[in-house]
Every structure is written in C-alpha cells, then in structure tokens.
Amino acid sequence: MIAVSELTKTYAGASSPIIDGLSLQVKAGQSASIQGASGCGKSTLLALLAGFEQSDSGSINIAGQPLQTLTTSQADTFRKNHLGVIFQQFNLLECFNVWDNVAFTARLKGNYDKARQTLLLENLGLAHHFKSPVSRLSGGEQQRVAIARALNHQPEVVLADEPTGNLDEQTSDSVSNLLFAYCQEQGASLVVVTHSGDVASRAQMQFRLHLGRLQAV
Amino acid sequence: MSSLYLALLAQLATYKKRLWEPLLIVVAIFIASAGLTAVTLINTGASAQLNQLAIGDITVSLQVTAKSARSSVTRADYAGLRRQGFDYLVAYTITPDGGIAVDSLALLSRLPAAGTQGDSGLMSSVARQGYQDLNQFYQNTVTPGSYALAGLAIVAELSPQSLQQLQAALPAHLQIFPLTIKPSGSNLTDSFSLNLWAMGALMLLVSVFIVFNALNLLLAARTPLLIKLRQLGISQPVLLQVLLLEMWGLASLGSCFGVLAGAALITKISPALSKIYQFLLDGQFNHGQLSLLTLLLVALGLSLLAVLAMGVIVHSRLRRCLANRSNQVAAFSARFNQRYRFILLLIIGLVMLAAPLIASQLQALLYIGVVLIVGCATVILFMPALLRWLAAKISAVRPLWHWSVHNAVALSQRTKLAACAFFIALTANVGMNVMVDSFRGATEQWLNQRLFAPVYVYTDFAGDLSQQPDVPIPLLARYGKDVRIAGQLTELRSFPEGAQFQSRLLLDEVAADAWSEFYARQGVFINQQLANRKAFRVGDTLAIPGETGLTERKIIGIYPDYGNPKAQVLLPESALITNHEQVSAYAAFANVQQKEALGSWLSVVAPGSRLIAREDLIEQSMLVFSRTFMTTDMLNLVTMLVAALSFFVSITLLVMDIKPQLLLLRSVGVSAWRIKLSLFSQYCFIAVSCALLALPFALLLAWLLVNKVNRFAFHWTYPLMLDPLIILQSLLIGLGVLLVLMALPLGRLEARFYSQQGAL
Numbered sequence: 001m002i003a004v005s006e007l008t009k010t011y012a013g014a015s016s017p018i019i020d021g022l023s024l025q026v027k028a029g030q031s032a033s034i035q036g037a038s039g040c041g042k043s044t045l046l047a048l049l050a051g052f053e054q055s056d057s058g059s060i061n062i063a064g065q066p067l068q069t070l071t072t073s074q075a076d077t078f079r080k081n082h083l084g085v086i087f088q089q090f091n092l093l094e095c096f097n098v099w100d101n102v103a104f105t106a107r108l109k110g111n112y113d114k115a116r117q118t119l120l121l122e123n124l125g126l127a128h129h130f131k132s133p134v135s136r137l138s139g140g141e142q143q144r145v146a147i148a149r150a151l152n153h154q155p156e157v158v159l160a161d162e163p164t165g166n167l168d169e170q171t172s173d174s175v176s177n178l179l180f181a182y183c184q185e186q187g188a189s190l191v192v193v194t195h196s197g198d199v200a201s202r203a204q205m206q207f208r209l210h211l212g213r214l215q216a217v
Numbered sequence: 218m219s220s221l222y223l224a225l226l227a228q229l230a231t232y233k234k235r236l237w238e239p240l241l242i243v244v245a246i247f248i249a250s251a252g253l254t255a256v257t258l259i260n261t262g263a264s265a266q267l268n269q270l271a272i273g274d275i276t277v278s279l280q281v282t283a284k285s286a287r288s289s290v291t292r293a294d295y296a297g298l299r300r301q302g303f304d305y306l307v308a309y310t311i312t313p314d315g316g317i318a319v320d321s322l323a324l325l326s327r328l329p330a331a332g333t334q335g336d337s338g339l340m341s342s343v344a345r346q347g348y349q350d351l352n353q354f355y356q357n358t359v360t361p362g363s364y365a366l367a368g369l370a371i372v373a374e375l376s377p378q379s380l381q382q383l384q385a386a387l388p389a390h391l392q393i394f395p396l397t398i399k400p401s402g403s404n405l406t407d408s409f410s411l412n413l414w415a416m417g418a419l420m421l422l423v424s425v426f427i428v429f430n431a432l433n434l435l436l437a438a439r440t441p442l443l444i445k446l447r448q449l450g451i452s453q454p455v456l457l458q459v460l461l462l463e464m465w466g467l468a469s470l471g472s473c474f475g476v477l478a479g480a481a482l483i484t485k486i487s488p489a490l491s492k493i494y495q496f497l498l499d500g501q502f503n504h505g506q507l508s509l510l511t512l513l514l515v516a517l518g519l520s521l522l523a524v525l526a527m528g529v530i531v532h533s534r535l536r537r538c539l540a541n542r543s544n545q546v547a548a549f550s551a552r553f554n555q556r557y558r559f560i561l562l563l564i565i566g567l568v569m570l571a572a573p574l575i576a577s578q579l580q581a582l583l584y585i586g587v588v589l590i591v592g593c594a595t596v597i598l599f600m601p602a603l604l605r606w607l608a609a610k611i612s613a614v615r616p617l618w619h620w621s622v623h624n625a626v627a628l629s630q631r632t633k634l635a636a637c638a639f640f641i642a643l644t645a646n647v648g649m650n651v652m653v654d655s656f657r658g659a660t661e662q663w664l665n666q667r668l669f670a671p672v673y674v675y676t677d678f679a680g681d682l683s684q685q686p687d688v689p690i691p692l693l694a695r696y697g698k699d700v701r702i703a704g705q706l707t708e709l710r711s712f713p714e715g716a717q718f719q720s721r722l723l724l725d726e727v728a729a730d731a732w733s734e735f736y737a738r739q740g741v742f743i744n745q746q747l748a749n750r751k752a753f754r755v756g757d758t759l760a761i762p763g764e765t766g767l768t769e770r771k772i773i774g775i776y777p778d779y780g781n782p783k784a785q786v787l788l789p790e791s792a793l794i795t796n797h798e799q800v801s802a803y804a805a806f807a808n809v810q811q812k813e814a815l816g817s818w819l820s821v822v823a824p825g826s827r828l829i830a831r832e833d834l835i836e837q838s839m840l841v842f843s844r845t846f847m848t849t850d851m852l853n854l855v856t857m858l859v860a861a862l863s864f865f866v867s868i869t870l871l872v873m874d875i876k877p878q879l880l881l882l883r884s885v886g887v888s889a890w891r892i893k894l895s896l897f898s899q900y901c902f903i904a905v906s907c908a909l910l911a912l913p914f915a916l917l918l919a920w921l922l923v924n925k926v927n928r929f930a931f932h933w934t935y936p937l938m939l940d941p942l943i944i945l946q947s948l949l950i951g952l953g954v955l956l957v958l959m960a961l962p963l964g965r966l967e968a969r970f971y972s973q974q975g976a977l
Binding site for chain 1: 613614615616617619620623624626627875877878880881883884885886887888889
C-alpha cells in the first residue's frame, strides 16, 4: 500500500539532506514504526508521506497513487479518501463534541455510519463521552478521540506522529493496542513515528531513521 | 524584586515567538486612539468654526474685554481707544435673547464691502447675519449702564507689534482675550453642535470597548503563562504588577502613536476639510485647537485609567489561575445561562417601557447610552445563542459548514467586546441614517407644500411692495411681527386667505372647523416649536399682544416648521396687514414673462431684491440640510471604520489560535480555498448576527433621535420613515467595511498552514 523509493529531501540552507535516498514498503494491514533521534527527519518523512511537502527526488506511491504527480486539489482529495493522520497534539476541533469530532472525517469522505462509529467509540472506551465537549476530556481521552477520528472514515493508510507521546503508560498501552489492532483488522497500512520502544515493538516492521535513511531494528 | 524581574523576563520572552500578539494589541489600541483623536480634532475644528464671530467677511478671533467680572468695558473705554486710533475695535454685546448686537457704524470703515454696498446695504448685510445694531439695542430703558458691553471685537488681523501697541494702550481693567461666541438661535447650528457632541461621545464609547477588548485579548493570551508562573511559586501580586506593567506599556505605545497618527491625518486632510467647510458652511475648518502635548498626556492618562480598571478583572482571573480547565468551562457556561438571558429580556422590556417617560434632553441622551449598553449586553448574551441556534439548523452532513458555524459560536464568545464596539457603531450608523432620511423626507415634503408660489421675492425694501400701485403682478406678502406670548419670544406671521392655500399648510394636529375659525380670527395655528416649548395643545387658548392689548385666540392646529428655531403663530393675512413690523418675503404667481417684468420692476423700485424660483429655494434649503449632516456622516464613518478594524484585529488574533485545527482540516483533505471560504463564512455569521441584533436597537435609536432628542433640543419632531432600502444600505455599508477588512488577511493564510508542518 505504501511504496517509497529513493526519496530525497533537503531543506533550503541545510548542508546535507534530511531524507537521503530513503525507501520503504508497507503492505495493506501491515504496520511500521520509525524511531530516531530528535531532528533526524521523522516528522519530515510523515509530511512527505501525507503529501504536505514535496520531495526533491524519488517516488511515493500510496494506495496506487504516485503522490508527486498529484496537483494540490488532487492531493486534498487523496488525503480525504485514503489517509488518516494522528497528531501528537491531537488537533481536535474544539467547537465540536466527541461525536462530531469523530464523525467529521467520515462525513467529509461521505461514508459516515452511525453504528460503525458507535462501535468504534465503544471500543476506544469513549461510550460515555459522545456528547462531551472535547475540552473537558483528559489527555488520554483526547488522544483516543483523535485516533477514532483518524480511523472512522476507514482510510487505507494511517500516519501517526507520537500517538502516545502525551499519555501515561497504562493509557499508552491501551491506545496503541487499539491502533494496531484496528489497522490490522481494517487492512490499513500504519506508519507510526515514536520515541517509545514499547509502541515501536508492536509494529510488524521496526525502523530507525539515521542520516536520512531507514535502518531495520 | 527578583521574582518580579524573572516574571517580567518570562513574559517578555514570549515576544520572541509570539510577537504578533502584543503587536496586534498595540495596533487595536492605536486604531482606537487614532480614530478618537481624529474625531476629537474634527469636532473641535468644526465647533470652533461655529463659535467664531464672523462679521462681514472678517472672522474675529480676539477682543478687548474686562479682566474680571467686577469690572466691565465702558462706553468711555470704547471712545477713548477709538480716539487713540484703534478704530478696528467694534463694541458688541450679547442681547437677553442670546443674539449679538454690534456697533454697525464702527463696522463701516472696517468691512471691505462698505464702499460698494453703502450704509443701508451694509446694515442689512449685518442684519442678515443675525446681528442687531448696538444703537438700536440701547434704547429706552436698556443702556450700557444697566446692560454692559460684552467687549470690543478686534475686527482686523493684527501683527504682533500692533497687538503690543494695543495692549500698552489698554486701561488697567481691560485685557486682550480670545473671542468665542455661540450666537443662539442661528439656523440649525444647535442641531449641528449636538450632532458633533453625540458623535464624539459615540466614538469614545466605541474606543472604550476596543481598548478593553484588546486588553482582554492580552489577558487571554497571557493566562497560560500566568498559570505556569503561579505554579512555579510567583505570587499573585507580582504577576498582577507584571501584567499591568505590560498592559500599560502596550496601551501607552498604541495610544501615543494613535494620537500622532490621528493628528497627522487631520493635518493632512485639513485643506480638504477647509474647502468643504468653506463651500457648505461659509467658514474655515479651524484645525489645531488642541495641542499635541495635551492630547498625548490625555492618551497616557486614559491608558493608565483603562489598565487600572482592567486590573480588577486581572485580579479575579489570577485568583482562578490554578483552576483546571473544566472548572473554567463550567464557569464560562454558567455565565451564559438562561437566567441571565431572562433577566436581560426583562431589562430590555423595562427600558422600552421607560422610553415615553423621557422628559428632557439630558434624559434622552442618557437613555441612548442605556440603550447602547443594553444592546451590548444583548450581543454578549444572545449572539452566541443565535449562532448556536443556526448551528443546530445546519446539517452535519455538510461537515465543513457544520464546523464553520460551530467555530463561529466559539469565535463569537471570544470576540464579544469587539463585537460590542462594532454593534455600537452599526447601531448608530443605521439609527442616524434612518433619522436623517426621515428628516430629509419630512423637510422636502414640508418645503414642497409650504412653498406654493413659483417665485419668491426677498428684499430690504422698507414698505410693502404688494401695496405699490405699479406692481406688475399681484404679490402675496408674508407679514411679520415679533411679540412675547406666555413669556416666549414668538414670531407672528401671516398666512394667505383662500381655500386654495389650505392644503399648503401641513398640519400635525388640527381642530374641526379649523379654517373657518382661522378666517373668523377666532383661532390660530402654532408651530411645533411653540407647542412643545409651552406644552400647548389644540383647543388651548393663547393671549396674543395686539394694538388694543391682549387678544385671546384658540389654538386650532399645530404645524411643523423645520429649521426654524423660533416659536411662531400664523394669523390670517388681514390680521397683520395693518400692524406688521416687517415683510419677510413675497410670493408671486408669475410665469416666465411675468417674472422678467417683475425683475425689471424690482430693479427700479427695490434694488438689491432677490427673485428666487421655488425650485432654487428648495435646493438651497436642502443644501443647508446637507451641510448640517455632512460632518456627522463623516464622523460616523470614521467610527464604523475604527470599530470594524478593531473587530478585524480581534478575529485575526483568535484565528491564529485555531491554526492546529486548520492544519487538521488540511490533513483530512479540505482544500486551502475551502478553508478560507469556511473562515470567511464564519466572519459572515458573526457579522450578520451582530447586524441582526443591531437592527431593533438602531430603529429604537432612530425613534429616540426623532421623537425625544429633536423634541427637547429643537422642539420639533417629524414622522419616522422606515425605508427598507436606507436600512439595508446602512447595514450593508457597515457589514461591507467589516467583511472586506476581514477578507484581506485570508489571502495570506495558505502559507501559514504549511509553516505548521513542524507539528508533524
């Protein structure tokens, strides 16, 4: 599902590329974790995979779509239909309650299903919070809402940036369990950027990003 | 001291990353200050023009007057100084009815037109400007001994040396002093002054909201840091000091630069303003009445006051600083609960019910203040509710629209003070426009009805032209006489007899058989000014002084008489034809040929007479109307612009806070263009809901201006005309200004989405 080949990215003014001939393949239902030192380019790699940034060379093929050939509006549509993104800072829509936050991506894609969403929220332990404003939730609950939102529209690819970075150990365990299980169940490819060894170890493929390239752990 | 220093350091460190926060707050205060300065300077410039004594073509700004109230300028002082060669000194005094009496003879040598006009021409020219001759004033029992001279006007532009010479020649009890006079009873001048005063007060109110909104935004931006500093052990008083210090610094910076910008703007547009004033008001726009230093000191003082007032809110916020977020949300929700809305509705009801009880001009103006404050409370409590209602109506099937309205609710809660400033400006703009439109409509209708003849003659001819044997066409004279009725100086004016003229007198109230009583000299019509001043009603009786003593006449009708500050009574022509004091005008039913013949005849019999066609007279009258409201329109627009700019700054600041949400939208495939559209729609929701709430208050304001402020200030009222086009136009102008301003930064928004990618 995700096929990256010889990817290179150099920021203006930088002496060396942050991503240097990187290649990666994650099939449907597979998961990959990426670890690495701060500033090594993990977030840049996710931004390239999400189509937020353009690479200097190489190719990214996600769900059969070569990202570098997409126009801006095609990239928008691509993200809407195929991608789920989980942010470290949750990025919830504060004006919505839990239900509307989670429903947002599915409504946008046009595959909103009330029963499926109810089940998803119950599985994530948010059954009692459907109507709660997201600002009243704890950090763990907010992250679970963000995960539910990223999965609710049944994307083929899920990109997660430190999904448990703000959570305690116990919540981190339950959240990562759900994330990995759900992606496997749905046949979605998952790429997780994390500092946590525990989270990384749950992925089928584990990599470390060093000098712009991925090294299998 | 060290904790104060550390806290200040921490606060200032935020400038490195979030400089736009203090910058936008400075900009908001700068805008308010510049706007207030500009309005104040326009106001003082225009007022100074009104208060200057203009004699002929000369504007008099200095006078010789007594140094203390115990002494006075005597006739001997006047004669002595003129004998010494200071012949530019012209004695004047203020008459008991507020008019001005000047020594017309002394003026003869001073006015450039004297040589060409002749004595009678000059006298009448002086008289036309509303001034009485001093020698006529000091007759019978009124003498300079019993009624002192007010001063000696310096009718010349003197060099510093000439002023020194005059100063040296003055007796010990006299001094040279600036001359500012406001002749009462001048046509529409009071109306103009009141409008200027009201617009200045309005701008001040808007500025107060803008400044408090800016400080509130700063407080909101600083709260997370305050929480951290409190948690690290810095005491509440220290944090209070640091925050107030920052607020005062930013407020002073914004207000001082605002004063400089406002003053610079007025200096820049002064020539243009002067031209407009010269054209419309026959006067100069007098810029520079207030010194820049005074304005700067006032700005600093007001900034300090605002920050100290804000200190109360800061104090309460700091007490809650360690409260968790859910408590704050609960407190926030509690503030907007149903009970408050019910109480507000009750207050609105009471305010509405109190409107008919207004019994003075001061009460009317205070009531307008109350209406605007209640309106602001309505915006604060009902705008989020209105948007929430709208949000409930928008189907979640359209997720982006759904988010837009919900986010607009959140934005509206955080921009309530800026919304209040915009609400006030919009309410005033719509209310004033409806009032002016009603006044314009009423005046036009009144002029069209009252000016029934195709041609009018205005002349200084001493006798009665209509009685001249060789008059080429019949002239209808408008006879006049001034008397006192119930202690009120009142004009007696004639109204032509004949059924064809009855429809030419527009009447607010009329008795049955009014016209037959009028012709039988049993009843009279009175204008609104007399009726309102003395609380006269149709059916009451007036004691009118005549040749044989007081004559009782019944009031049979009340008519509008717009633009005339004086009380007036209409009598049948036959009642005044023999004992009139003056003829104010003649009406002539002349066709083109007859008009030419009349013109030729007048040039022989009464040179200097003016023959004015009805259309020209209406046009001139409407020009007077326009000049009265031109400046207030301009001030209104400045206020609207300032409020809209403040709203824009406020929204811009808050939209920066929701950047993570915008990034999320981009990540889920919403295009940049749709996000911009969505943000713009949110601005529209807020602006339109603000306009919807402003509308009823604007109409109430228009009703108050027409029926209360006009009633007590000028003693006239007119029907309130609610022209949907005028209302819509006023609302759209306000909304247009706001939305154009808010749409401007959207063009640059795209770059900011990508600058957030570090978060990935």
